[in-house]
Amino acid sequence: MSLSSQGIDAEVKPVSEPTGLDHSTVPAAGLFSEERSADVVAASFAGTPSPRLRQIMSSLVTHLHAFVKDVELTEEEWAEAIAFLTATGQKCDDVRQEFILLSDILGVSMLVETINHRSGGTSTESTVLGPFHVVESPARDLGDDIALDGKGQPCLVSGRVTGTDGEPIAGALIDVWQANDDGFYDVQQPGIQPEQNLRGLFRAADDGRYWFRSVVPRYYPIPDDGPAGRLLQATGRHPYRPAHLHFIVQADGYAPVTTHVFCDDSPYLDSDAVFGVKESLIRPVPVVDDPEAARRWRMPNPFRTLEFDICLRPAG
Ligand SMILES: [Fe+2]
Numbered sequence: 534m535s536l537s538s539q540g541i542d543a544e545v546k547p548v549s550e551p552t553g554l555d556h557s558t559v560p561a562a563g564l565f566s567e568e569r570s571a572d573v574v575a576a577s578f579a580g581t582p583s584p585r586l587r588q589i590m591s592s593l594v595t596h597l598h599a600f601v602k603d604v605e606l607t608e609e610e611w612a613e614a615i616a617f618l619t620a621t622g623q624k625c626d627d628v629r630q631e632f633i634l635l636s637d638i639l640g641v642s643m644l645v646e647t648i649n650h651r652s653g654g655t656s657t658e659s660t661v662l663g664p665f666h667v668v669e670s671p672a673r674d675l676g677d678d679i680a681l682d683g684k685g686q687p688c689l690v691s692g693r694v695t696g697t698d699g700e701p702i703a704g705a706l707i708d709v710w711q712a713n714d715d716g717f718y719d720v721q722q723p724g725i726q727p728e729q730n731l732r733g734l735f736r737a738a739d740d741g742r743y744w745f746r747s748v749v750p751r752y753y754p755i756p757d758d759g760p761a762g763r764l765l766q767a768t769g770r771h772p773y774r775p776a777h778l779h780f781i782v783q784a785d786g787y788a789p790v791t792t793h794v795f796c797d798d799s800p801y802l803d804s805d806a807v808f809g810v811k812e813s814l815i816r817p818v819p820v821v822d823d824p825e826a827a828r829r830w831r832m833p834n835p836f837r838t839l840e841f842d843i844c845l846r847p848a849g
Pocket of ligand 1: 663665711712777779
């Protein structure tokens with residue numbers, strides 16, 4: 534059919550192709566078909582300048598197409614998946630990160646963390662960052678009390694930061710944050726909890742030791758009023774995480790570690806909603822009934838104690 538036969542009176546000029554390109558032929562990888570879909574689409578990324586991006590996109594397409602074929606995804610399910618991801622993005626704001634939650638409950642956060650921080654058993658193991666390290670922790674002095682809301686069982690948290698040869702790391706920066714006794718982080722309850730409740734940034738003493746006053750962490754549900762929670766509910770999973778205290782520890786010349794310490798008497802240690810538990814990170818939280826020790830540490834008597842030594846491996 535000519536253009537003039539469609540009522541368009543225009544002089545038709547031949548379109549010249551840019552040098553070296555001829556879109557009139559079948560691409561080298563062939564036309565799209567169900568059988569060859571992954572190869573055809575992966576080939577479209579062959580000209581990606583970054584080798585790493587080319588590798589990632591090619592692998593992503595290969596696995597994504599295999600998944601769609603494996604489950605024979607229906608159009609309704611694909612539309613639902615797009616609506617789910619759209620809702621996940623729309624749920625995000627300055628203090629709510631639904632994509633991290635989604636990544637967490639699918640075990641992807643934990644897998645990325647584990648692959649990128651293989652300790653080889655020589656240093657403290659890492660675990661997920663979690664979605665609540667969203668504000669800068671306030672600088673505090675060793676021995677300070679980070680439980681500003683006065684709720685929960687008083688607990689003295691202490692330990693030593695060393696390198697893999699046992700050398701103390703003076704001045705190591707220790708960033709901690711935890712949920713309160715109701716199972717919420719301060720950023721989840723603005724106006725209810727004091728700002729910067731249960732957060733602190735400490736520097737280890739010359740012998741690598743650190744200590745501060747807090748309360749026993751409590752197990753809690755991850756926020757389950759959004760798409761990630763709906764997914765948990767639809768699949769019969771609970772949203773709980775076992776009781777833990779978050780740490781990021783760093784020092785010049787050493788690889789930083791993002792980790793938790795878990796309380797050994799907490800429920801959900803064997804079914805963490807985000808798969809963050811590692812055996813090496815579980816510690817007892819015994820009761821100390823010793824008026825003299827309580828006076829020395831400025832604790833009420835009796836009190837609980839949580840000891841967590843941290844070992845950093847050399848940078849690089
Ligand atoms: Fe947490």
